[in-house]
Amino acid sequence: MNLILLGPPGCGKGTQATYLVEKYGYVQLSTGDMLRDAIKNNTTTGKIVKDVLASGKLVDNELILQIMKDKIEETKASPGRIFDGFPRTLAQAEGLNALLSQNNLSIDLLIELVVDREELFERIQKRASESASVRDDDNADVLGKRLDVYNQETKPIISYYERDYFVNKIDGMQDIKTVNMLIDKLVASGTKQ
Numbered sequence: 001m002n003l004i005l006l007g008p009p010g011c012g013k014g015t016q017a018t019y020l021v022e023k024y025g026y027v028q029l030s031t032g033d034m035l036r037d038a039i040k041n042n043t044t045t046g047k048i049v050k051d052v053l054a055s056g057k058l059v060d061n062e063l064i065l066q067i068m069k070d071k072i073e074e075t076k077a078s079p080g081r082i083f084d085g086f087p088r089t090l091a092q093a094e095g096l097n098a099l100l101s102q103n104n105l106s107i108d109l110l111i112e113l114v115v116d117r118e119e120l121f122e123r124i125q126k127r128a129s130e131s132a133s134v135r136d137d138d139n140a141d142v143l144g145k146r147l148d149v150y151n152q153e154t155k156p157i158i159s160y161y162e163r164d165y166f167v168n169k170i171d172g173m174q175d176i177k178t179v180n181m182l183i184d185k186l187v188a189s190g191t192k193q
């Protein structure tokens with residue numbers, strides 16, 4: 001099962017991915033988490049991307065695709081992968097197609113979590129106020145930038161995918177459990193095929 005979770009920052013992709021990891025034993029491939037780990041461990045990649053993340057802009061497609069290439073190969077034995085926060089540009093979506101076909105894999109399910117802009121601001125502000133280690137990019141200024149980047153660079157990949165696939169839309173304004181259940185239904189019917 002290869003599932004792509006789409007939707008803006010704060011829509012709940014990470015929360016839902018964690019649930020699927022626990023329930024189905026899938027691996028969560030979150031480029032955001034990978035980049036934050038690299039920064040924390042002060043690796044070469046971490047040094048390159050630190051300021052980019054803090055600004056809310058996107059990291060270079062080539063670097064992201066190199067990281068993903070390694071991850072897809074590392075997770076060959078996994079029963080499933082949840083792509084969370086990747087792909088974020090058309091170039092990444094095309095790169096992912098190439099990586100999957102090189103590994104005899106395909107996209108099995110696409111889900112878009114739909115949440116309005118006002119709610120996203122509230123959620124990120126809440127997350128920043130509750131979290132012990134505040135993310136450099138979880139503040140109103142950078143969130144505004146991240147949402148603009150999402151609308152300009154990431155949103156177009158939804159219509160790109162809609163040419164070849166069905167993109168399941170879920171109202172991400174509902175409570176976490178309801179969203180869990182709706183995603184679960186899609187995953188369960190996708191797994192049976």
Ligand code: ADP
Nearest residue numbers: 009010031032053056057058059064085086088
């Ligand atoms: P969110 O979805 O809350 O914005 P992420 O953890 O997915 O958070 O991403 C945080 C930041 O990491 C992004 O704003 C961007 O700078 C960088 N990043 C993550 N994934 C990608 C990607 N696929 N391509 C380019 N940059 C990325």
